[in-house]
Amino acid sequence: MxxxxxxxxxxxxxxxxxxxxxxxxxxxxxxxxxxxxxxxxxxxxxxxxxxxxxxxxxxxxxxxxxxxxxxxxxxxxxESHHHLICEKCGAVDDIFLPRVSDIYKDALKDKKFKITHHRMDFFGICEKCAKK
Amino acid sequence: MxxxxxxxxxxxxxxxxxxxxxxxxxxxxxxxxxxxxxxxxxxxxxxxxxxxxxxxxxxxxxxxxxxxxxxxxxxxxxESHHHLICEKCGAVDDIFLPRVSDIYKDALKDKKFKITHHRMDFFGICEKCAKK
DNA sequence: TTGATAACAGTAATGATTATTAAATATTTT
DNA sequence: AAAATATTTAATAATCATTACTGTTATCAA
Missing domain, CATH: 1.10.10.10 (Winged helix-like DNA-binding domain superfamily/Winged helix DNA-binding domain)
Structure with a gap:
């Protein structure tokens, strides 16, 4: 310590x-x-x-x-996870998307940037708000 | 109007x-x-x-x-793009990752959530800060 | 040109978060 | 277990980013 x-x-x-x-x-x-x-x-x-x-x-x-x-x-x-954010009510739900790193490893191989972690958020309308 | x-x-x-x-x-x-x-x-x-x-x-x-x-x-x-954020100096750079939607379309097909847009940010250390 | 109103600068107010401080509580030492 | 020491608490004040308000100025259609 x-x-x-x-x-x-x-x-x-x-x-x-x-x-x-x-x-x-x-x-x-x-x-x-x-x-x-x-x-x-x-x-x-x-x-x-x-x-x-x-x-x-x-x-x-x-x-x-x-x-x-x-x-x-x-x-x-x-644990690594991602978010679903309702733009009406602000509710936040979790989703788990495996293998996200696959898509950026390739795109970033020529960038000189050392990634420590990432964050991915999806915005939209949740089931509850869509109903009313 | x-x-x-x-x-x-x-x-x-x-x-x-x-x-x-x-x-x-x-x-x-x-x-x-x-x-x-x-x-x-x-x-x-x-x-x-x-x-x-x-x-x-x-x-x-x-x-x-x-x-x-x-x-x-x-x-x-x-246009849709993503961010590289340096955790040392706070600089924000853009990157373009094509076909991001491919990875979530599958994972979300059983979720009742209507996605309008998404956001993806990568955190880490930029080239400049890595050097010193 | 003029009348209606958006946009302005300046300032006050708000909302989220952090810092300060004396009193309460938890750990360590005796 | 009691005393000494350090941390946490509650309350409050301070800070920072952002928004609202107010009286004045600028834009634009008639």
Missing amino acids: SVNDVVYRKSRQRQKIYDLIKDMQNHPTAIWIYNSLKEEIPSLSLGTVYRNLNILLEQGLIHKVSFDGNCDRFDARI | SVNDVVYRKSRQRQKIYDLIKDMQNHPTAIWIYNSLKEEIPSLSLGTVYRNLNILLEQGLIHKVSFDGNCDRFDARI
Whole structure:
């Protein structure tokens, strides 16, 4: 462990925040997490939510995704996956597309750019919104 | 033309903003555009830049892209393309990957989601930053 | 040319996020 | 187990990007 690493003690708040994100499928926002836990932990502060989200990010336990114009959303799914974003209601669903790297390896072989990861989002209308 | 449609008059400011975005390859931010045009139009206001960016978006003349944690960037390239984002210096480069839709058409054929467009961003280290 | 209204500059307001601080809580040491 | 030490918390203030408001100016059709 390097000198710069911080040892995080456990806290009820952080545990609850993580559990909530892990249980949700719809990539909650900070304010949504705050409102959801407010009932169980009335003293909870929005700043605490943000601080703990950053700690969880740093620990690699969650991911952050932000879509144009909206606030950040958080996700406890660590495996590589992609998103379906409804442009009507803002709902975010996950999809898994295997072998995405195949398509870019070829196209990028003459570019001098070292790719560490990628992100692929699909925008459109979800089933629910299409119905009404 | 529907009653709700607005007729846009031409304005020097909006034209300059659009020209600037079109000439740049590096997806400028609102504040960068503002600073760049300030010399030519000293009276320019940052609010005017934002308002006109939104009008240009509405007209479909530019696109908006925002990468995690940073401010929005704008792009006058309307054709479908993808991004290479350097995680060190924040530079954004374009790449064109043909036939991306092939990989998801198959994976999504049982999902009831109507895709209108997609976005694919690659993160990593650019040539310049790799050198130093 | 003129009347209607979009666009302007300037500024205030908003919304999301981060920083600060004193008090509460968790770990380590005695 | 109690004291010492370090971290987390809640509350609040600060910051940054973006949008809304206000009074003035510019555009354009009649």
